[in-house]
Amino acid sequence: MSEWQSKTIADLGKVVTGSTPPSRKSNWFGESTPFVTPSDMTEGDRRPRPERWLSAEGLAGLRTRLIPRDSVAFVCIGSIGKVCLLESESVTNQQVNSVIPNANTDGRFLYYLLKHMAPSIAQSASGAATPIINKSTFSQVVVRLPGHATQLRIAAVLGGIDDLIENNRRRIEVLEEMARAIYREWFVKFRYPGHGDVPMVDSALGPIPEGWHVGRVGSFGRIVTGATPSTKQPRYWGEAHDTPFLTPTEMGWRRLYARPARHLSDAGVASVKSRLLPAGAVCFSSIGSIGKVTLAVKPLVTNQQVNSVVVDHSVTSESYVYEALSHASERIRGMASGSATPIINKSTFADIRMVMTPPSLAHLFGREVGLLHSLITKLEEHSSRLGAIRDLLLPQLVTGQIDVSSLNLDTLIAEKVA
Template structure:
């Protein structure tokens, strides 16, 4: 070890705070300057700088004893345990999260990494209830962790792991920007028909380039809109069923009690759960894999890379492009683009048409859309030349997103391999630093 390490109870590392929720019946408690952090906000980011909900000054006053300063380290302790994050500004959490406001001898970022390893301890500390795991404030406070006495060593360890997380976060932010650009391009061309309107209104002249409208594309677009069953659409464009644009298939689950379908499997088998944690619509891996025998149980077989996946129930709407060949379970609409159709067009159409897709779903327990109900959904289909131009403009954006996601997966695997060894003092900081420098990461 680089220095002395000691076991300490979490409660001795700082003040432990369990969050609360102000009454939701009074809307004046919400919508203000204070982040109100719940489990969905603990989405893999280290620094929680944005949240789904906020509290007003009134709501903050009600929960003033639960106020967390910047640098507080949070962990979910009810239902889903072990999700972590660090506050970046004065914030509040709900009752599912325990937080530590660290003492001066404890580094926030180091403590965050310690907490990410506490999933097993939290499970074993839970109440054992049949409905959900519940780690109380007192049980949480009594969990023992191993930490270096030297604050400098804590910071050095946190710096090594943080270097990897910072690069992952940078990739995520860049990819989100690229994805927003791709969505905006789709909306402009295929929802708002902006190129056509720009020509109609004289805002786009031959030889002129506009944002998202290079000059060489001028002749691809008409200069008038015509009536259709879906309202006004560009002249020469068609209304088609999605089933004409893509081959729509579903999947199934091989019997889970048949070991020969699962053990040693090499084929990616995807469920909606695999898409639920994605921040970007790129699927690189799946939690479970199946064998040749398992694959033979699924009528749609192995779908090719580039297939667009849409969850069809509980909930409807998770979306991704499979960047590996996959088999799917029964919770999907899988779209294989037909000749001349871009899978990026299908991806962004499915996102833009979410409400329309939902309107064709049914079910008493939960909404589900069947393949038969999905295939007839109508959409505006551009001519092949416009489809090709769109793909050529949007494809580089998507490829960069995929590259970023692949790099982030590699970085996360490296971080996860180093993390337990570093925070238990099993490898020296200098050795870890040298390891990262050899890979150009530190």
């Protein structure tokens, strides 16, 4: 530990606060440079997934805020403590302070160090309604870190695990796109098995094959709106092996699988027992970030921001409902009420028009795409086990409790993940 020294974040590199293009400058958004906000950062994911990008004009207007790759972005307003490693040149919004590492600081190590320190850094926030850590306060946070060579070794271990997780993520993205492509082929282009001799007929949602009809989301099965057990009752909240409690924060855009951050005890489930969803339920975020869709891989409870479909198998399949709602998510967002916080209430959600296929075709689709969904789930579970190893090692490595030179990562992964 003799090489470990205390330094401020400002000692480690240049701190830059982001900025958002003026609302009147709509031409500043385009496809040139990632524009990173807190909502693009997901727990357990090293890199951000930006929803919006800047145009060349936008980048020129915010050129002083451009952050190089391998810098670390840390949320300092609102969801304080979210952190990511920028893997390409990016601009962030004003909720984010980024650290551009100097020659003595490895960006990957700094990412893991700030990830570990996020809870303690968050305690320095001011403001009750919207917590904030200003740039000067963030810059003066004191951290302990080793010499550059040890930083590189620690980052190589933790980064090696995250590289395996990222490889799984890329494979998952391919499988998800394959599932979407099959859905579009069968149910948008209507080139499904046996389509050749079936005439098209008019419907409220446009031409559809004869024998199909327009129903409602409620036609797919029972609609359940989630609920949150009292947070004043500690006995309602459990451990990782208990019943998952899902919120929109953990749901991704067009991502089948979600990893709930919290879990309910048996007492917590009993307090909202009518909201317990079976495996196979399709969850749809309906307040705020409307349109995130997740397939429950095990029984779970959601909060009140999520409407879910408990699928009626005599009518359709889980895979069809998941892909159909994902495909319709933009149309559904346009039906939301409320300006400050958009909302799709339970009755509105249940009444949304959807194309109903013959049950036999929905189940054939379920068998075809269900195989892809099963592979996605296995890869996600493998990533979860890898993430558990990373999260076990991270605090011990970045604080020097474990000598990084004593670790054999390949052996550790083989023992814990295989």
